[in-house]
Amino acid sequence: MRIIGVQRENGQIQVASLAEDGESVEILGGLEEFWAAPARHLQSAGQGQVLPARDLPFVPPVLPGARVICIGLNYLKHVAEGSYRDAELPQYPTLFARWTQSLTVDGAEVPVPAGEAGLDWEGEIVAWIGDTLVDATADEALKAVLGYSAFNDLTARRAQKLTSQWILGKNADRSGPLGPMVPAAEVGDLRDGLQVVTRVNGEIVQNGNTDEMVYTLGETLAHISQTFTLRPGDLLATGTPSGVGYARDPQWLLQPGDTVEVDIERLGTISNTIVGNEARHAVRSEVAANPA
Numbered sequence: 295m296r297i298i299g300v301q302r303e304n305g306q307i308q309v310a311s312l313a314e315d316g317e318s319v320e321i322l323g324g325l326e327e328f329w330a331a332p333a334r335h336l337q338s339a340g341q342g343q344v345l346p347a348r349d350l351p352f353v354p355p356v357l358p359g360a361r362v363i364c365i366g367l368n369y370l371k372h373v374a375e376g377s378y379r380d381a382e383l384p385q386y387p388t389l390f391a392r393w394t395q396s397l398t399v400d401g402a403e404v405p406v407p408a409g410e411a412g413l414d415w416e417g418e419i420v421a422w423i424g425d426t427l428v429d430a431t432a433d434e435a436l437k438a439v440l441g442y443s444a445f446n447d448l449t450a451r452r453a454q455k456l457t458s459q460w461i462l463g464k465n466a467d468r469s470g471p472l473g474p475m476v477p478a479a480e481v482g483d484l485r486d487g488l489q490v491v492t493r494v495n496g497e498i499v500q501n502g503n504t505d506e507m508v509y510t511l512g513e514t515l516a517h518i519s520q521t522f523t524l525r526p527g528d529l530l531a532t533g534t535p536s537g538v539g540y541a542r543d544p545q546w547l548l549q550p551g552d553t554v555e556v557d558i559e560r561l562g563t564i565s566n567t568i569v570g571n572e573a574r575h576a577v578r579s580e581v582a583a584n585p586a
């Protein structure tokens with residue numbers, strides 16, 4: 295099962311199951327309705343309205359108020375190629391936040407922000423929270439994961455490195471392509487190992503495995519839940535393997551016209567094309583001409 299968001303003609307976002315052939319979707323419920331009881335809505339598959347996929351724009355099935363939490367350094371080889379190469383491994387995961395507005399979907403064009411030499415790729419897995427977590431144990435937290443998606447944490451490195459806070463560089467417009475959610479029962483335990491592969495114009499640039507993770511999913515969610523409550527619809531991006539562009543010599547960043555793919559075992563592939571900064575201004579002009 296692959297869970298996506300679709301936007302109807304009236305602007306309403308609904309959550310749907312995408313058919314294996316990609317030709318149709320089955321509506322499971324409205325966005326708020328789905329996340330009020332996500333497990334029940336997944337179990338209702340086969341009973342909803344079926345519509346042609348070609349008639350519906352795909353959007354992330356993410357609540358506007360959801361928290362998108364990201365682990366910055368979670369694969370040993372990636373830690374070694376970055377700023378911690380000569381430092382002791384931190385006891386706790388480095389966490390930062392994305393806003394939901396930065397998320398997009400497979401196939402979307404992603405613009406390079408002004409002043410950036412390009413964008414950097416970071417293929418990874420996102421976990422979707424399906425139950426409320428407060429002061430949870432690692433086992434309780436893992437059981438609360440509803441499903442997983444392929445994700446590309448595309449990064450504006452100049453903005454990221456301006457200060458010790460990463461949020462600016464991690465929230466460029468449409469810089470978070472998110473694949474369909476696959477239910478956790480179909481994916482299994484990340485500790486058993488899923489291959490995470492990123493390609494740029496067909497060339498493999500990242501090839502890691504989730505069994506290399508420093509901080510496990512359950513432990514990280516439990517750690518977060520001790521400070522703030524995690525709710526259904528919140529997301530955790532679990533970090534990227536080694537092979538990012540800024541750490542290469544010479545540095546390699548994505549340019550307009552490049553295609554970047556993230557291919558995750560059992561989760562599928564997302565593919566996005568990089569475009570120039572003028573695309574951001576085109577969107578602004580369209581919004582100004584058609585205010586809500």
